Amino acid sequence: MSVVDPPRNSSRISGRPPSRALERAFRGLCLFAALLPVLVLAVLLFDVVRTGLGRIDVQFLTSFPSRRPQTAGILAGAVGSVWLVGLTAAIAVPVGVGTAVYLEEYARRGRLATLIEINISNLAGVPSIIYGLLGLELFVRALSMGRSLLAGALTLALLVLPIIIMATREALRTVPLALREAGLALGATQWQVVRQVVLPMAVPGVLTGSILAISRAIGEAAPLVVLGALTYVDFLPDGVTSPFSALPIQIFNWTSRPQAGFAVNAAAGIIVLMVTLLMLNGAAIITRNRMQKRLGR
Amino acid sequence: MAPRQPRRWVRRWGEAVIERGLLGCALVSVVTTAAILVILARQTGEFFSEVSISQFLFDSQWTPLFADKHFGIWPLLAGTFLTSAIAIGVALPFGLLAAVYLGEFATPRVRAILKPTLELLAGVPTLVYGYFALVTLTPLLQRVLPELSGFNALSPGIVMGVMIIPMITSLGEDAISAVPGALREGAYALGAGKLQTVFRVVLPTALSGIAAALVLAVSRAVGETMIVAIAAGQQPRLTLDPQVPVETMTAYIVQVGMGDTPTGTLEYRTIFVVGATLFAITFAANLLSQRLARRFRER
Amino acid sequence: MPEAFSESACGPAPYRTMQPSDSMPDTVAAKLSVQELSAWYGEKQVLIRVSLDIPERQVTAIIGPSGCGKSTLIRCFNRMHELVPAAKHRGSIQLDGEDIYANGVDPVLIRRRIGMVFQKPNPFPMMSIRDNVLAGLRLTSTRRADTDAIVERALQQAALWSEVKDRLGEPGTGLSGGQQQRLCIARALAVEPDVLLMDEPCSALDPIATTRIEDLLTTLRERYTIIIVTHNMQQAARVSQKTAFLLQGELVEFTETDALFTKPKDKRTEDYVTGKFG
Numbered sequence: 001m002s003v004v005d006p007p008r009n010s011s012r013i014s015g016r017p018p019s020r021a022l023e024r025a026f027r028g029l030c031l032f033a034a035l036l037p038v039l040v041l042a043v044l045l046f047d048v049v050r051t052g053l054g055r056i057d058v059q060f061l062t063s064f065p066s067r068r069p070q071t072a073g074i075l076a077g078a079v080g081s082v083w084l085v086g087l088t089a090a091i092a093v094p095v096g097v098g099t100a101v102y103l104e105e106y107a108r109r110g111r112l113a114t115l116i117e118i119n120i121s122n123l124a125g126v127p128s129i130i131y132g133l134l135g136l137e138l139f140v141r142a143l144s145m146g147r148s149l150l151a152g153a154l155t156l157a158l159l160v161l162p163i164i165i166m167a168t169r170e171a172l173r174t175v176p177l178a179l180r181e182a183g184l185a186l187g188a189t190q191w192q193v194v195r196q197v198v199l200p201m202a203v204p205g206v207l208t209g210s211i212l213a214i215s216r217a218i219g220e221a222a223p224l225v226v227l228g229a230l231t232y233v234d235f236l237p238d239g240v241t242s243p244f245s246a247l248p249i250q251i252f253n254w255t256s257r258p259q260a261g262f263a264v265n266a267a268a269g270i271i272v273l274m275v276t277l278l279m280l281n282g283a284a285i286i287t288r289n290r291m292q293k294r295l296g297r
Numbered sequence: 298m299a300p301r302q303p304r305r306w307v308r309r310w311g312e313a314v315i316e317r318g319l320l321g322c323a324l325v326s327v328v329t330t331a332a333i334l335v336i337l338a339r340q341t342g343e344f345f346s347e348v349s350i351s352q353f354l355f356d357s358q359w360t361p362l363f364a365d366k367h368f369g370i371w372p373l374l375a376g377t378f379l380t381s382a383i384a385i386g387v388a389l390p391f392g393l394l395a396a397v398y399l400g401e402f403a404t405p406r407v408r409a410i411l412k413p414t415l416e417l418l419a420g421v422p423t424l425v426y427g428y429f430a431l432v433t434l435t436p437l438l439q440r441v442l443p444e445l446s447g448f449n450a451l452s453p454g455i456v457m458g459v460m461i462i463p464m465i466t467s468l469g470e471d472a473i474s475a476v477p478g479a480l481r482e483g484a485y486a487l488g489a490g491k492l493q494t495v496f497r498v499v500l501p502t503a504l505s506g507i508a509a510a511l512v513l514a515v516s517r518a519v520g521e522t523m524i525v526a527i528a529a530g531q532q533p534r535l536t537l538d539p540q541v542p543v544e545t546m547t548a549y550i551v552q553v554g555m556g557d558t559p560t561g562t563l564e565y566r567t568i569f570v571v572g573a574t575l576f577a578i579t580f581a582a583n584l585l586s587q588r589l590a591r592r593f594r595e596r
Numbered sequence: 597m598p599e600a601f602s603e604s605a606c607g608p609a610p611y612r613t614m615q616p617s618d619s620m621p622d623t624v625a626a627k628l629s630v631q632e633l634s635a636w637y638g639e640k641q642v643l644i645r646v647s648l649d650i651p652e653r654q655v656t657a658i659i660g661p662s663g664c665g666k667s668t669l670i671r672c673f674n675r676m677h678e679l680v681p682a683a684k685h686r687g688s689i690q691l692d693g694e695d696i697y698a699n700g701v702d703p704v705l706i707r708r709r710i711g712m713v714f715q716k717p718n719p720f721p722m723m724s725i726r727d728n729v730l731a732g733l734r735l736t737s738t739r740r741a742d743t744d745a746i747v748e749r750a751l752q753q754a755a756l757w758s759e760v761k762d763r764l765g766e767p768g769t770g771l772s773g774g775q776q777q778r779l780c781i782a783r784a785l786a787v788e789p790d791v792l793l794m795d796e797p798c799s800a801l802d803p804i805a806t807t808r809i810e811d812l813l814t815t816l817r818e819r820y821t822i823i824i825v826t827h828n829m830q831q832a833a834r835v836s837q838k839t840a841f842l843l844q845g846e847l848v849e850f851t852e853t854d855a856l857f858t859k860p861k862d863k864r865t866e867d868y869v870t871g872k873f874g
Contacts, residue, residue, distance in 0.1 A: 023491050030398035033391040034411055037418050037462045044429045051432075098322030106316055107323070119326045125513070125583035126576065127520025129547050130333060132554065133572045137336040141560060158329050165326070189308060191315045212420070219422025222522035222547070226554035226568070248424050255428050255527055263432055270425050281417065479718040483780070486676060487787060488708030489735035497735050501722040 045274070052267025060268055064234040065250065069261030074269055076233040077250030080149070081218060083237050084246055087153030088160065088217045093210050095157070096164030097199075103165075104172040105194050124162035131159045132226025140227060147228035150240040155223050160213035167209020171202035204291040211284035215277050221248035247273055337576055340569030347563055353570070359533035359544075361567045362553070368567070370574060372533035376543035377575075379450040380457060380525050381518035383539060387458025388514055392465025393507065399466065400473035401495055412470075415463040423460060427527030430456040435528065448530030448542035457524050461514050468513065472506025472593060473499060509589035516582035520575060522547035546575045626690075627652035627791060627821040628673060633687035635668050635677060642668045644845040645687070650791075650838075655813055655822045657836035657853065659829055661873065664842040666825040670793045673823065674710040675703035691791070708736060710791040711784030716800045717776035719768035719783070726764040728779055732787035746786055754782035755812050774805025781812070785820075792816065794824040798831065810835050829869060833857050841865050 063073025099116075107113035135155030145151040175198050183193035199206075224246055231253040233245040247269060254266035345353070348368045356369025395415075399408055435452040439445045445452075476499050484494040500507070530542025531552050544552070550568045558565045626649035635643035642665045650656050658666045671677040672685055675696065688695050696706045711732075719728045729747045733740055740746060747764065751757040756778040760771070768779050777797055784792060798806040813822060813835045826832050832839050833853060840850040841862075849856060849865045860866040867873055 026492055027398070027402050030394045030402060033394035033462075034398045034403075034415070034466065036391055036395070037459050038414060040429075040456075040459045041418055041421065044425070044433065047429070047433050048425075095322045095325050098319045099326065102316075102319035102323040106319055116323050116327060119330050121587065122580065122583060123326055123329060125516055125579060125586075126333070127522065127547065127579055129520070129522045129550050130337075130572055130576055133550070133569060134329070134333050134336060136554075137340070137569075138332055158325075161326060161329075189312050191312055215420050219420075219424060221422070221424045222526070222551060225551050228554070228557075231555075248422060251428070252424055252523065252527065255424075255431060266428055266432075270428060273422065274425065277420065277422075281420065477718070479714060479716060480720060482676065482679070482714065483718045483720065483783075484731070484735055485679060485704075486674060486707055486712035486714075487732035487735055487783065488704050489732075490704050493735045493737065497731075498720055502720070504722065 048267045048270050048274075051264055052269075052271050055264050055268035056271060060265075061272075065232050065245075065253075069254075069259060069265050072254075072262075072265055074247060074250055074272060076236065076245045077247040077269070078272065079236050080229075080233070080244040080249075081247040083149050083240075084152050084156065084244065085214055085217050087149060087240065088156040089210065089214055091153060092157035092160050092164055092213060093206075096161050096209075096213070097168050097206055099161070099165045100168035100172060101194060101199070104169055105190070105198065120162050120165055123158075124166070127222075128159055128220055129222040129226060131155055132223030134158070135223060135227045146241070147230070147243050148241045149237055149244045152224055152227055152229060152244060152246070153240075155227055156217045156220060159220065159223060160216050163213040163216060164206075164209045167212065168202065168206050171205020171209070172198060174205070175201045204288045207291070208284050208288050211280055215280050218276060218280075219248055219273065221246075221252050224249055225252065333576070337569055337573040340566050341573045344563070344566040344570045347566075357535050359549075361564050366563075370571070372535045373544060373546045373549055373571060374574075375535050375537065376450065376525075376529065376533065376548070377519055377545040379537055379539060379543060380454045380529055380545055381515060383451060383454025384457035384461055384518040384521075385511070385515060387455055388461035388465050388518075389511060391458075392462045392510075392514070393469050395462065395466040396469030396473055397495055397500075399470045401491070401499065412467075415466055418460075418463045419467075421460075423521060423523040424527070426456050426460050427453070427524040430524055430528035442540060445540045446530075446542055448528065448532075449540050450529055450543050451539040453524045453528040454539065456528070457518055457521055460521075460524070461517055464517065465510050465514050468510035469503075469507055472503040472510065475506065475593070476502045503593075505589050506593035509586045509593060512582050512586040512589060516579045516586065519582070520547065520579045522551060526551040546571045550575075626650065627692065628823075629690040629693075630669075630672075631688050631690075633669070633672060633685065633689060635665070635672060635685040636683065637680065638682040642845050643672070643685075646842075646845075646847045648840055648847060648850045650821060650823060652821050653817055653819065654837040655817045655824060655835050657832035657839040658823065658825045658842060659827070659832050659839060659868075660842035661868070662827065663844075665845040666827075666842055667795050669842065670712075670795060670823055670825055673791070673793055674707045674712055676707070676712065678703065704736075708732075708787055709789050710793060711787065711789035712793040713777070713780050713784055713795065713797045715796045717773060717780050719771070719776050719779050721767065721769045723768060724765045725760050725768045725771070725779060728768040729782050729786050731783055736787070738787075750782040750786035751779075753785050753816065754778045755808065755815075756782055772805070774801050774808060777801060777805070777809060778812070781809075785816075789820070791821045791823065794822065796825050796827060799827070806831075829857070841868060843868070 059071075060073045061078070062075050063071060064076050066072040099120075103113060103116065107116075132155065135151055135158075139145045139151035139154050140147055145154075179197050179201070180193055183197045184190070188196070229249045230243055230245045231249055233243070237244050251266050251269040251273065254262040254269065257263075352368050353370055356367050357371055358367035358369050359372040360367045399411060403411065430453045434456060435445065435447060435449065438452055442451075480498055480502060481494055484498045489497070525545045526548040529545060529548060531544050531548060532542045533544040533549065534541065536543065549571055553564065553568045628650040630649070631647050633643055633646045634641060646665075646669060658669060660666050668677060672689060677683050677685060685697075688697060690696070691706070691709065695701070720731055723731060726747050727734070729750050730743055733743070733746070748757060748761075751760065756775060759775060760779075768776065771779060777800075781792075781797075798809055801809070810831065813824070816822060824832075824835065836853045838851065839853040839856045841848045841856065841864075843864055849860060849862045851861075856865065857869050860869060
């Protein structure tokens with residue numbers, strides 16, 4: 001082969017070495033970018049706590065809305081949110097877990113399973129306000145539920161369903177196939193295996209997914225606004241057909257008002273909301289860790 | 298001990314009922330999609346029986362709630378585009394840099410702290426970000442930009458961008474981590490430095506995965522409601538000026554939703570038309586994102 | 597326990613550029629000189645005081661059973677070893693008489709003089725065949741006007757030119773495995789290194805592709821100092837002039853290839869080359 005040149009005797013190093021200073025600067029920039037959302041949240045929380053912490057007292061927690069910011073409170077919103085989230089979980093968790101079990105344990109790979117899966121991933125990307133429109137037409141009008149807790153909870157349940165389904169499927173997939181086969185080989189039916197072997201092992205995942213879903217439901221305001229949740233409520237719900245307010249609706253209302261006193265109330269409401277979310281997430285992490293330990297994983 | 302088993306046919310029947318029940322659960326999501334499509338289509342159809350499509354597409358004003366009614370969608374689209382563009386302008390560079398940090402620089406310990414923290418941020422209600430945009434950031438920005446009005450596209454756009462950073466970071470980091478280590482080694486062995494390896498090898502290879510994250514972020518920004526409803530204003534305006542009040546599609550739906558608009562009126566139907574437009578845009582974006590992600594995985 | 601590791605992954609600035617020593621005679625035998633090289637991954641020692649001189653413009657084979665430290669040894673030659681977290685080393689390696697681990701030597705510049713070909717072909721998927729060949733220049737921001745000539749020369753040297761000259765714009769990943777590996781060789785040659793390290797370059801290839809690469813080595817050694825790690829003793833015998841036998845991190849024997857395979861001095865070498873273990 002003639003292309004091989006005569007041997008060179010070059011040991012000169014060509015090119016510039018990359019600038020380590022530039023590399024370090026870039027690394028710093030990347031770290032800053034990763035910390036930026038955390039920093040913004042820290043500033044946000046600091047600001048909210050500074051504005052609103054002094055407002056939180058027994059009166060604030062136990063009063064109904066009012067025209068005067070000093071006498072207004074979050075009672076109706078908070079109790080409404082508890083009802084709403086409880087109902088949402090009661091509807092969404094069984095349906096979500098059921099869907100996940102069907103897809104992972106029962107469905108054959110086929111057109112139906114594919115259709116359902118595509119549906120779920122698309123629903124996960126639908127903006128929450130569209131669910132509000134759905135709830136308004138379907139539950140409030142067509143099924144004549146009115147602007148009730150039930151209509152709100154059903155809407156939120158559909159909204160968080162994909163979260164629960166995905167988390168549960170993830171959890172079911174981690175259960176070893178050998179355990180299912182062991183169960184079936186003992187003569188158990190498929191449902192017996194699912195209920196007594198597979199689901200218990202998936203509980204930590206299901207729980208985490210459910211708490212994530214509940215956290216999402218607690219903070220959602222957009223679909224409830226569209227649905228017609230009330231902003232001025234001077235009574236507590238007495239059942240699932242009762243009209244309702246919710247904590248985020250109350251905060252939204254206060255934020256939108258021009259008087260400074262209401263901004264303070266909004267900040268105080270946000271503190272309550274964030275503390276609740278923090279406790280929920282903390283509970284999720286602790287429960288999951290404990291259960292994983294118990295399951296020996 | 299001998300377990301008492303129910304008779305065989307009872308068991309088989311029970312199994313069938315359970316399977317049907319589970320299938321019923323799974324069909325809820327299919328029914329949900331169908332219901333969304335039917336509702337949006339029906340109301341949109343009724344809307345266009347009263348308002349011409351050309352008015353919807355070519356009128357430059359959106360004033361369905363005024364006496365002089367105009368039904369041009371462009372002002373709402375412009376408001377949505379403006380806030381989303383600002384959000385993406387913030388979220389894409391920072392999200393990507395953060396993804397590079399997690400994928401290429403962070404030690405396992407830093408990663409183990411930073412990743413869950415960023416995931417936690419995704420759980421902050423957008424209402425809270427909206428408060429932040431209106432009450433904290435806008436006054437701050439007004440010190441630098443005296444022209445900035447109390448409601449504007451800039452402040453909610455920036456806050457929305459910060460809200461979306463964790464999403465781009467998480468998806469971008471997945472894409473970056475999926476780039477085989479052999480390619481990095483190949484680059485280093487050729488005498489490339491860290492920066493050159495990241496920019497010429499890692500990021501180009503992860504491109505379709507990053508594009509998928511970007512498109513999903515766009516969909517998220519377009520559909521985001523509370524931040525813009527609180528801080529961008531309620532004045533549909535065909536403008537690209539980030540300093541004046543605008544109204545997004547989502548904010549318009551909230552505005553009508555807060556009032557007590559009677560069912561069956563034209564105003565009532567407008568929110569479904571706007572909703573259908575919003576749904577179409579986000580649906581197309583989600584589809585595109587899934588396709589890009591699949592292409593990335595297959596390579 | 598080793599008391600002092602030279603951990604030079606990110607040595608402090610300023611960086612010294614290595615200059616060729618003028619006093620070096622033209623006929624110098626040792627291109628790379630390794631003295632007392634030990635290497636660790638965390639607490640695990642993988643190389644134990646290895647010393648050897650790699651002759652210039654010859655093919656040196658490094659053989660030994662899996663896990664004997666072959667790959668680690670050549671990854672120390674171009675300072676790729678230190679990219680692994682918790683990797684450490686001690687001892688010195690000299691390239692043309694200069695310590696590549698000396699303070700202030702940028703590993704990046706070493707890697708531009710010592711090219712490497714990996715076990716599995718790893719062309720850059722987002723680049724065309726042409727861009728893959730030029731990757732070394734592009735990645736190091738080296739501007740050259742004669743890129744067409746560089747591409748042709750490197751591909752000729754890697755015996756790939758005739759197969760790809762009409763489709764240089766196509767992605768490099770579209771080639772067959774053997775072609776991809778030759779593309780990676782071309783990529784390494786395009787930056788005009790002095791030394792070419794090959795880490796089991798044929799282990800992922802079929803016999804025909806393997807033969808082509810082995811033939812290639814014979815022409816390339818006229819110009820480059822080649823070090824090839826292989827688990828295949830026949831390959832070592834076919835392509836190399838000198839062979840080193842490594843066992844559990846120790847250099848057991850290093851001599852002319854013919855001698856090592858026909859009259860091994862060490863019992864362990866004999867056992868290995870006669871197939872008693874490995």
